[in-house]
Structures are given as structure tokens and as C-alpha cells.
Amino acid sequence: MGNITTWMDTLTSTLSLLNFYTPFPLLATEGETADSSFILVSVLLSLVVIYFASKLGGEICLRINLPPVLGELLGGVIIGVSALGLLVFPESGATASDSLLMKFLEVTSNINPESLQSVFSAQGEVISVLSELGVIILLFEIGLESDLKELIKVGPQAAIVAVVGVVVPFALGTVGLLYLFHLSVIPSVFAGAALTATSIGITAKVLSEIGRLTSSEGQIIIGAAVLDDILGIIVLAVVSSLAKTGEIQVINIVYLIISAATFLIGAILIGRLLSPFYVKLVDSMKTRGQLLLVSVIFAFVLSYIAQIIQLEAILGSFAAGLVLAETEKRKELEEQILPIADLFVPIFFVSVGAKTDLSVLNPAIPSNREGLIIAAFLIVVAIFGKVVTGFTLFGNPNLNKLAIGVGMIPRGEVGLVFAGVGSASGALSPATDAAIIMMVILTTFVAPPLLRIVFKEPVSTPQEAKS
Amino acid sequence: MGNITTWMDTLTSTLSLLNFYTPFPLLATEGETADSSFILVSVLLSLVVIYFASKLGGEICLRINLPPVLGELLGGVIIGVSALGLLVFPESGATASDSLLMKFLEVTSNINPESLQSVFSAQGEVISVLSELGVIILLFEIGLESDLKELIKVGPQAAIVAVVGVVVPFALGTVGLLYLFHLSVIPSVFAGAALTATSIGITAKVLSEIGRLTSSEGQIIIGAAVLDDILGIIVLAVVSSLAKTGEIQVINIVYLIISAATFLIGAILIGRLLSPFYVKLVDSMKTRGQLLLVSVIFAFVLSYIAQIIQLEAILGSFAAGLVLAETEKRKELEEQILPIADLFVPIFFVSVGAKTDLSVLNPAIPSNREGLIIAAFLIVVAIFGKVVTGFTLFGNPNLNKLAIGVGMIPRGEVGLVFAGVGSASGALSPATDAAIIMMVILTTFVAPPLLRIVFKEPVSTPQEAKS
Numbered sequence: 001m002g003n004i005t006t007w008m009d010t011l012t013s014t015l016s017l018l019n020f021y022t023p024f025p026l027l028a029t030e031g032e033t034a035d036s037s038f039i040l041v042s043v044l045l046s047l048v049v050i051y052f053a054s055k056l057g058g059e060i061c062l063r064i065n066l067p068p069v070l071g072e073l074l075g076g077v078i079i080g081v082s083a084l085g086l087l088v089f090p091e092s093g094a095t096a097s098d099s100l101l102m103k104f105l106e107v108t109s110n111i112n113p114e115s116l117q118s119v120f121s122a123q124g125e126v127i128s129v130l131s132e133l134g135v136i137i138l139l140f141e142i143g144l145e146s147d148l149k150e151l152i153k154v155g156p157q158a159a160i161v162a163v164v165g166v167v168v169p170f171a172l173g174t175v176g177l178l179y180l181f182h183l184s185v186i187p188s189v190f191a192g193a194a195l196t197a198t199s200i201g202i203t204a205k206v207l208s209e210i211g212r213l214t215s216s217e218g219q220i221i222i223g224a225a226v227l228d229d230i231l232g233i234i235v236l237a238v239v240s241s242l243a244k245t246g247e248i249q250v251i252n253i254v255y256l257i258i259s260a261a262t263f264l265i266g267a268i269l270i271g272r273l274l275s276p277f278y279v280k281l282v283d284s285m286k287t288r289g290q291l292l293l294v295s296v297i298f299a300f301v302l303s304y305i306a307q308i309i310q311l312e313a314i315l316g317s318f319a320a321g322l323v324l325a326e327t328e329k330r331k332e333l334e335e336q337i338l339p340i341a342d343l344f345v346p347i348f349f350v351s352v353g354a355k356t357d358l359s360v361l362n363p364a365i366p367s368n369r370e371g372l373i374i375a376a377f378l379i380v381v382a383i384f385g386k387v388v389t390g391f392t393l394f395g396n397p398n399l400n401k402l403a404i405g406v407g408m409i410p411r412g413e414v415g416l417v418f419a420g421v422g423s424a425s426g427a428l429s430p431a432t433d434a435a436i437i438m439m440v441i442l443t444t445f446v447a448p449p450l451l452r453i454v455f456k457e458p459v460s461t462p463q464e465a466k467s
Numbered sequence: 468m469g470n471i472t473t474w475m476d477t478l479t480s481t482l483s484l485l486n487f488y489t490p491f492p493l494l495a496t497e498g499e500t501a502d503s504s505f506i507l508v509s510v511l512l513s514l515v516v517i518y519f520a521s522k523l524g525g526e527i528c529l530r531i532n533l534p535p536v537l538g539e540l541l542g543g544v545i546i547g548v549s550a551l552g553l554l555v556f557p558e559s560g561a562t563a564s565d566s567l568l569m570k571f572l573e574v575t576s577n578i579n580p581e582s583l584q585s586v587f588s589a590q591g592e593v594i595s596v597l598s599e600l601g602v603i604i605l606l607f608e609i610g611l612e613s614d615l616k617e618l619i620k621v622g623p624q625a626a627i628v629a630v631v632g633v634v635v636p637f638a639l640g641t642v643g644l645l646y647l648f649h650l651s652v653i654p655s656v657f658a659g660a661a662l663t664a665t666s667i668g669i670t671a672k673v674l675s676e677i678g679r680l681t682s683s684e685g686q687i688i689i690g691a692a693v694l695d696d697i698l699g700i701i702v703l704a705v706v707s708s709l710a711k712t713g714e715i716q717v718i719n720i721v722y723l724i725i726s727a728a729t730f731l732i733g734a735i736l737i738g739r740l741l742s743p744f745y746v747k748l749v750d751s752m753k754t755r756g757q758l759l760l761v762s763v764i765f766a767f768v769l770s771y772i773a774q775i776i777q778l779e780a781i782l783g784s785f786a787a788g789l790v791l792a793e794t795e796k797r798k799e800l801e802e803q804i805l806p807i808a809d810l811f812v813p814i815f816f817v818s819v820g821a822k823t824d825l826s827v828l829n830p831a832i833p834s835n836r837e838g839l840i841i842a843a844f845l846i847v848v849a850i851f852g853k854v855v856t857g858f859t860l861f862g863n864p865n866l867n868k869l870a871i872g873v874g875m876i877p878r879g880e881v882g883l884v885f886a887g888v889g890s891a892s893g894a895l896s897p898a899t900d901a902a903i904i905m906m907v908i909l910t911t912f913v914a915p916p917l918l919r920i921v922f923k924e925p926v927s928t929p930q931e932a933k934s
Binding site: 051109136285287289304 | 515518600775
């Protein structure tokens with residue numbers, strides 16, 4: 001960081017000479033207006049940096065035969081808290097002075113130092129919401145590209161994969177930490193629970209990139225990842241109530257299971273009932289963007305309900321995509337969602353990368369050295385516990401079972417939620433916390449290239465396969 | 468509002484019976500996480516309400532032969548601060564308890580009352596930024612659809628329209644207020660200045676809706692509106708420095724004129740120089756969304772620069788659109804921007820409507836009654852002063868001169884900035900302030916239907932013209 005600071009100082013003095021801003025504060029009579037125009041400006045800057053990082057990372061990864069989404073994640077790491085500090089988020093405890101982007105804003109505009117902090121936190125909030133909208137839109141697109149009939153057909157297999165992928169890593173992880181590492185019960189259970197997550201976003205994006213989303217393996221992975229998301233929420237509820245009260249509140253678990261099942265089945269059934277009206281409504285409308293906005297309203301309403309009943313918003317948009325994929329509007333809607341996803345989805349992946357704090361890998365910090373051996377154990381369990389899931393699908397000789405297991409590996413942002421809740425509740429020691437984060441980082445970054453390897457020839461670009 | 472509150476109370480108790488939320492706060496161990504998920508949820512709700520209002524208003528207006536954008540504005544008024552109070556913004560001084568949407572969130576989720584206020588202001592910030600991104604994207608789209616050569620060709624005419632449209636309303640308004648209404652100098656000058664604005668967004672949207680954007684009249688209006696935006700910024704700078712210091716700082720005005728000219732000419736010249744590299748770069752990229760993101764980066768960088776040098780962000784995105792329209796990628800880019808504009812632009816128009824406070828029209832407030840007669844005068848000057856501009860274009864018998872003048876009528880959000888700065892600086896009495904706002908509301912809402920009438924037959928839908 002030292003070099004960057006010096007470089008910034010040079011830049012600062014150079015830019016000051018240009019006297020880039022007007023000598024008088026034009027709209028500063030209205031504090032609100034002035035602040036809000038700086039919020040806009042800082043969001044514009046952040047988006048420019050995000051898009052630049054996502055495209056640069058994506059293009060480089062594609063050229064060295066790695067999935068572009070890995071490039072977006074790595075691009076995020078480079079501009080994020082671990083390296084350049086261009087895109088940092090206030091929720092990590094950072095202030096405006098940690099953000100190179102805010103320094104750039106300070107130098108190029110006439111913003112007063114007092115409002116810098118409030119602009120910084122507002123910018124963080126806006127980018128966070130845009131990033132969450134990004135993963136909501138991604139799952140809507142994945143839902144649209146999925147086939148409900150195929151998903152129902154592979155449902156039992158997906159359920160097996162999901163359950164095995166929760167039970168095996170949880171059991172191995174918890175027992176191992178208890179007996180090999182002699183940790184106490186609560187941290188062992190927490191770390192075991194963190195091993196159960198699957199990041200549906202990363203897997204779905206890679207599957208879509210290599211043109212395997214609609215294959216049987218792809219649909220099993222998506223189905224299992226969706227179920228895993230629900231199981232993950234239940235596991236988290238169990239574990240955190242255990243950490244807080246020392247006992248498991250059965251009624252809450254029953255509530256979560258019932259509400260998740262009711263939501264998914266209800267959304268799809270009611271959605272299918274309503275879809276003829278949806279087609280009629282869209283056909284009767286004459287203003288621009290009617291198909292898109294009616295569909296987005298549907299997706300956002302389901303996302304809202306899913307989030308409100310303590311599930312996740314992405315389950316709502318996925319369900320909405322599945323339902324609308326069954327209508328005759330599917331193709332038209334897919335075409336319109338494409339550029340919107342191109343605009344929103346990179347914000348999500350780059351933000352995930354930017355929020356990844358690689359300082360857990362720094363061996364100068366004692367708890368990291370301690371955590372390293374736990375991390376090694378967790379990583380082995382994390383990969384083994386998910387790879388094994390595919391091989392539980394007996395009697396399907398044509399299925400690429402290794403690919404299914406590999407598809408379940410990335411923990412992504414879901415794994416980080418576990419680490420966050422665990423360390424906030426005081427259940428995890430710094431070493432265990434660091435170990436979980438290391439496991440999440442490794443599984444997240446290693447899964448995309450692995451997934452490409454196990455799916456051997458890329459379907460979407462056959463000419464590449466020859467060379 | 469009384470009825471709505473009662474109705475909300477009933478809804479509250481009904482929904483409470485459903486016990487819609489889990490009995491335990493799942494992620495509440497992390498304050499940040501819990502809050503940020505509520506911000507997401509409130510943004511989702513706001514967007515659903517905004518899209519619903521925009522489509523309902525747009526469809527109704529289209530059916531009674533009014534421009535859809537008027538419907539979006541009116542839809543915004545209905546859900547906004549003047550009526551239902553679903554979408555209200557904290558910058559107007561409203562609190563979470565003024566927002567029906569926040570009440571709905573409180574009832575349907577397990578949000579605690581303390582975080583309601585912070586979620587309310589974060590939601591307001593996010594929606595405001597999305598709305599500003601909406602008008603940035605709208606102007607990018609308008610730039611893409613415009614023809615730089617045609618704009619340069621009609622440049623002198625557009626300049627005449629812009630200058631006349633600033634001088635005539637300003638002179639008539641100021642002199643009239645001074646001598647007919649015996650106001651003092653500063654408020655007269657301020658109200659006169661507010662008459663000079665033109666809302667490029669509303670006019671451009673209507674022109675695009677009726678398929679007249681690329682006509683000579685359309686391009687003159689767009690060119691003049693862009694110049695008017697710059698002139699408006701200069702007038703505002705002059706007037707507010709006059710109000711604050713009692714004198715005009717010539718150096719600042721010279722600075723603004725030079726920076727505006729440098730920016731527009733520079734952006735277009737440098738953009739044209741770089742455009743072969745842009746095409747090559749986009750062609751050499753292989754990841755999804757390459758054309759869109761490279762173009763958006765360009766548009767956002769220009770928007771950033773424009774905003775930073777005290778112009779407006781929309782001038783930057785308009786210039787970016789103009790430059791990219793000259794490349795061979797124009798058509799492809801237009802197709803990709805279309806759904807993105809459909810998603811973002813309604814947020815802008817509905818927000819403008821929602822922020823419009825119709826309470827200035829309430830005759831029960833004394834200053835409104837006082838303001839009414841000033842408002843009547845301002846409205847006459849506002850319409851006359853812009854309609855006259857078209858007729859200054861001598862020797863062009865084929866031009867629809869009335870249409871050009873009418874196209875300059877809407878003051879929109881630009882006019883509100885004048886009123887806001889004026890009343891914040893203490894230069895305006897409540898009556899004059901209310902009168903300006905009334906003038907802005909009337910010109911904004913009356914221009915879209917007028918514009919359709921003066922352009923007689925709609926070009927884009929010739930079958931409608933027959934019936």
C-alpha cells in the first residue's frame with residue numbers, strides 16, 4: 001500500500017495544478033443536493049472501475065482457458081480491500097480514507113472533507129444493493145434458461161446430491177475438528193455447518209458460460225444448489241440458535257422447512273395458474289418495455305416474499321424465471337434480460353471479489369498460522385464432501401458424476417455468511433474464523449477452472465476444443 | 468391521508484394475524500447484515516411500486532391518446548408525496564412514518580423500529596441514484612438515436628432557439644415581476660431565471676415516443692435543449708452569486724462557458740478520434756456483454772467528467788451516445804440499450820412525479836393564494852417565451868415552428884432546481900417559491916400532450932392517425 005499512497009500523492013499534486021474544479025460551490029446552498037450529486041458521481045466512478053475490472057479479468061481468464069467469472073472475481077480482489085483499495089465497503093469497518101476511489105473523488109472534485117464519509121457510506125450502500133440486484137437478476141436468468149420439467153425429473157437425484165452434500169461435509173468436518181483438533185463443540189459445529197453451503201451463483205454462471213446449464217448434469221447441479229441454499233438457511237438457523245441458547249429450537253426449524261416448501265411449490269403452482277393471464281396482459285399492453293417490466297415486477301415480488309420469510313431473495317427470482325420459462329414469452333424475455341444481466345451481474349461477482357479479505361492468508365498474523373492447519377483440513381473435507389455427492393447417484397451410467405460433485409464445491413458468499421455470523425456471535429476463535437474464510441476463498445476460486453476441466457470439451461465453442 | 472391511515476391500520480392488524488415472519492431474528496447477530504437485507508427488500512418493494520405506477524399510468528395515457536411519459540409522471544404523483552405516500556424521499560424532510568411503503572415493510576417483516584429510519588433513508592438514496600442513472604441512460608439512448616451531422620447542420624438554428632428561449636422568458640418574467648407585481652430585484656431575477664430552463668428528458672422522451680426524434684424539428688429541439696441546459700447552468704450560477712454576494716462574478720461565468728464548450732467539443736473530437744480503437748477493442752473481446760460494457764464505461768466516464776466540472780452528468784452521456792452513434796456498432800448497441808432504458812428510465816419519470824409536491828396548489832395555504840396570481844403570470848410568460856422561439860427561424864417554410872417552440876416548454880426537474888436553490892438561499896418568499904413550482908408543474912405536465920397535438924399525425928403508428 002505504501003507505493004500506492006506515494007503514487008496517489010503525486011497524482012494529487014499534479015491534478016491540483018490542473019485546478020479541475022470551479023472556484024465556487026455552485027449548488028452548495030443546498031447541502032442535500034450537493035451531497036446527492038457526489039453520491040451519483042461516486043457511484044458512476046465505482047461502476048466504471050467495476051466494469052473495467054470485470055472485463056479485464058474476464059478477457060484474461062478466457063485467453064488462458066479459465067472461466068471468465070473467475071476473472072471477474074479476481075478482478076474484484078485486485079480493486080478490492082486486499083489490493084488496490086479502489087472499491088472498499090463501509091460494512092467491513094473501512095472509512096473514506098481507506099478508499100482510493102474516495103481520494104480520487106476528493107482530488108478531482110470540490111467535495112468538502114466532512115461530507116466525504118457520508119458519500120462513502122452511501123456509495124457503499126448503493127453498490128451493495130446493485131450487486132444484490134445483480135445476483136437476483138442472474139438467478140432470474142438461470143431460472144428462465146432452466147427447464148422446470150427437467151428439474152422435476154431430476155428432482156430426486158438433485159435431492160440426494162443436496163442432502164449428501166450437507167450431511168457428509170458437516171459430519172466429517174464437525175467430528176474431525178472435535179477429535180483431531182480438540183476444538184469444543186460449538187466452534188466445531190459452526191465450522192462443520194460452513195462446509196455445507198453451495199454458491200449457486202458461481203456454479204450457475206460457469207455452467208452457463210460453458211453451455212452446460214441445460215444438460216442433465218447442469219440441471220441436477222442447479223436443482224441441488226437451490227435445495228442446498230434452503231438447507232443452508234436451516235442449518236444456519238439451527239447452528240446459531242445452538243450457539244446462542246445452547247439448544248435447538250425445533251419449532252423454528254419446522255417453520256423454516258414448511259415455509260420454504262410452501263414458498264417454492266406455491267410460487268410455481270400459482271405462477272403456472274397465472275401465466276395465461278400474464279401472456280394476455282403483456283399482449284394487451286402497448287407501451288415500451290411492457291414484457292420486461294411485468295416480468296420484473298413478478299420476479300421482484302417473489303424475491304421480496306422469499307427474503308421476508310427468511311429465505312433468500314434469489315430463490316424468489318429463480319422461481320419467477322422457472323415459471324416464466326414455461327410461457328410462450330420465454331425467448332423474447334431471454335433476449336431482453338441478456339443485456340440487463342450483462343450490466344448487473346458483474347457488479348455482484350466483482351463485489352464478492354472486492355469484499356474478499358486476503359489478509360487471512362498473511363502468515364505474519366499468528367491466528368492465521370494457527371488457522372492454516374485447520375484450513376487445510378477444512379479444504380480437504382470441503383472438496384471431498386461435495387465431490388462424493390455425484391457418486392451417490394447409482395445406476396446412471398451416462399451421468400458425469402464427477403462433474404456434479406465438482407459443481408457443488410464453491411462456497412462463495414454463502415460460506416462467508418456462516419463465517420460472519422459465527423464470528424459475530426463469538427462462537428469462533430480468530431484462528432477458526434480465518435480457517436473458514438480460507439476454505440471459502442479456495443473452494444470459490446478453484447471450482448470454476450475445475451468445473452471446466454471435468455466437463456472436458458466446451459460445448460458452446462467447439463472450434464476451441466480442437467486446438 | 469386520513470382514510471389511507473385507517474386502511475393501513477386495518478391491513479396492519481390483518482397481516483399481524485398471519486404472523487408473516489419468523490419468531491426469531493435469524494441474522495440479527497450481525498446488525499449490518501440485517502439492515503442491508505432490509506435495504507434490499509425496501510428497494511425491491513419501491514421498484515415494484517414504481518414499475519406498476521409507470522405501466523398503469525403509461526397504458527391509461529396511451530389509450531386516451533396522451534403520451535405515455537405523462538402517465539409515468541402522473542403515476543409518480545399518485546404514489547408520491549402528494550397522494551398515497553408510497554414513494555417519498557427523505558430529502559424532502561419526510562421520515563419513515565410518512566412512507567406507506569415503510570409501514571408495509573414494518574408490518575410484513577420483523578424489522579425493528581429503530582432501524583426503520585436508516586433503512587428509509589438508504590432506500591431513498593438508492594432510488595435517487597437509480598433515477599439519476601435512468602436519466603443518464605435516457606440521454607445516452609437519445610444521443611445514440613441522434614445524428615451528429617444533422618445536429619451540427621441545425622446547430623445555428625438550435626442556438627437561436629436556445630438563446631431566444633432564455634432571453635425572452637427571463638426578460639419578460641423579470642421586468643413583469645418588477646413593474647407589475649412590484650417585487651424586489653433579487654426574487655424577480657430568480658423567478659425570471661427559473662423560466663429559462665428546459666427539461667431535455669421529458670421533451671426527448673415524447674419526441675422518441677411519437678417517432679419525431681430524428682426529424683429536423685426534433686433535432687433542433689434536442690440541440691436547443693442541450694444548449695439550454697448549459698445556458699441554464701450559467702444563468703443559475705449568475706443568479707445565485709448575485710443573490711449571495713450582490714454582484715456577478717464574471718470570472719466564474721467565463722470559466723463555465725469555456726469549460727462547457729471545451730467539454731462538448733473535446734468529448735466529441737476525442738471520441739471520434741478514439742472510435743476506431745473502440746470498434747477494434749470490442750471486436751477483439753470475447754466475453755459476454757463486451758460491446759455494452761465498453762460503451763457504458765465510456766458514457767459513465769464522460770458523465771463523471773461533466774458532473775465534476777459543474778455541468779450535468781446527462782450532457783456527458785448524451786455526448787457519448789452521439790459519438791458512438793457514428794460507429795458501425797450503433798445498431799447493435801441501440802438494441803442492447805433498449806431493455807436497459809426500459810428498466811431504468813421509468814424510475815426517473817416516476818420519481819420526478821413522486822417528488823412533485825402538489826400542496827402548492829392547495830388554496831387553504833395563504834402563500835399559495837398570493838402565489839396564484841404570480842403563477843398565472845409566470846405560466847403565460849413561460850409558454851409564450853418558449854413558443855416564440857420557433858418563429859425566430861426565418862426563411863425555413865418547411866419547418867414546423869410551433870412544434871419547436873412547444874418542445875421547449877417543459878421545465879421539469881431543471882426548473883425545480885432553480886426553485887430549490889432560490890428558496891434555500893432565502894431569496895424567494897414562500898409565495899414566489901410556490902408560484903415558480905406551480906409554473907414548473909403546469910409546463911411539465913402540459914407539454915407532452917401539446918407536443919403530440921402540434922406534431923399532428925404520429926409517424927411511428929400511422930394506423931392510429933386514420934382512426
